Amino acid sequence: MKFVTAIALFCASVSLASAQSPITYTDAAGGEVILPLGDLSFADAVVARTIGSGRIAASAETPDVTLGAPDYSGDVDDGSFLSLGCDGSVDLLFADNALIDVPGPDLYVFEVGPRVEGMFLAISEDGQEWTEVGAITGGRAEVDIAGRSTPGASYRYVRLTDDGEGCGTNFAGADVDAVAAIGTALRFTLDAAVLFDVDSSALRPEALAEINAVASQIAAANVASINVIGHTDSTGSDAYNMTLSLQxxxxxxxxxxxxxxxxxxxxxxxxxxxxEPIASNETDAGRQANRRVEIIAVPN
Incomplete structure (x- = not known):
């Protein structure tokens, strides 16, 4: 069974005051992790859910509780986490940031509940092609994607899949409170309709204000490098779209x-x-969302 939510095209504005303030978070086992981008580090949307087998209490059935900062109170009935079910999975989206490979751990999974269960992690740039990273075990669920990630890649999606073991509780499968990128970059998304006329790479006059606003936010951050990535919808040939997106x-x-x-x-x-579409190319709205320019700003 799949659970799917609509993904909105996130705008360019990001509060860099909070983004550039590292915050220390505590997990359910009393461990601590420092996230360089604070609350911006956490997953922003649920893309899909496959419900696993076994009993899942009603308080642990809602996928959206995995979004944002961890808030588990210690009470297993507080509704703060999602139980995946035996062999179940959840796909999450990072919208205003991107998962990248940095020295040391890159991802932190806040796993809670009455017992610690194992999971498998996969990552994706486009939500279509997935790279299996491996198992997440133990109470401190930090993961290094080095050796599995493509050099220079920025990942938008993560998939957590229960390992199918120890599912005999009222909260079957792994119990996920939050997912955060330790290795992370800021992501700004600009609507191509604002920037360019159809089939053109020349900036429209009104595009300058949009780009300059993003530039001001980047300038205020401690950024080491930037990658500007052009995207199109599926109209036209592959070669034409690749050329236009680069231009x-x-x-x-x-x-x-x-x-x-x-x-x-x-x-x-x-x-x-x-x-790398972020919406269906079968609709006007989806094609509009896919026509975009993303700016990935990697902090120092």
Missing amino acids: RATSVRAQLLQTTALANLSIATTGRGEL
């Missing part, structure tokens, strides 16, 4: 470099064409 990313990069504070930063460009 649009290049135009946005040129405007970012007009900001004095960003002039000396490393700003790369990537064209992804139609390869």
Whole structure:
């Protein structure tokens, strides 16, 4: 059984005051983890859920409780966590940030409940092609994606799957309170309809204000590098879309470099064409969402 929520196209505005303030969080076992981007580090949306077998108490059936910062009170009936069920899974989306590989642990899973169960982790850039990272075991669920991740990649999705063992409680399967990226970058998403005319990579006059606003936020952050990534819908040929997406990313990069504070930063460009949709290309609204430029800003 699948549980799917609609994914909105997140706008460019991010509160960098909170984003740039590291916060220490405590897990259910009393351990601590420091997240460099504070509350922005946590998953933002549930994409899908496969309900596993076994008994799941009503208080632990809601997938959306896995979003945001951990809030488990110690009472197993407090409704703060999702029980996956035996062999169940949940797919989560990072919208205003991106999971990246950094030295040391990259992801932290706040697993709670009456006992600790194992899980398997997979990550994805587009929600279609998944990379299996491996098992998450023990009470301190921090994961290093090095060796599994593609160098320079930024991941939008994570999938947690219960390992199918120890499912004989009233909260079958692993119990997930929150999921956070330790290795994380800021993600800004700009609507291509605001930036460009149809089939054009020349910035519209009104695009300058949008890009300059993002540039100001990046300049206020302690950022080491930037990657500007162009995306299209599936209209047109693969080759045409790849070229157009790269040209649009290049135009946005040129405007970012007009900001004095960003002039000396490393700003790369990537064209992804139609390869990474965030919505269905079968509808006008979905195609509009897929036509976008993303700016991934990696903190120092």
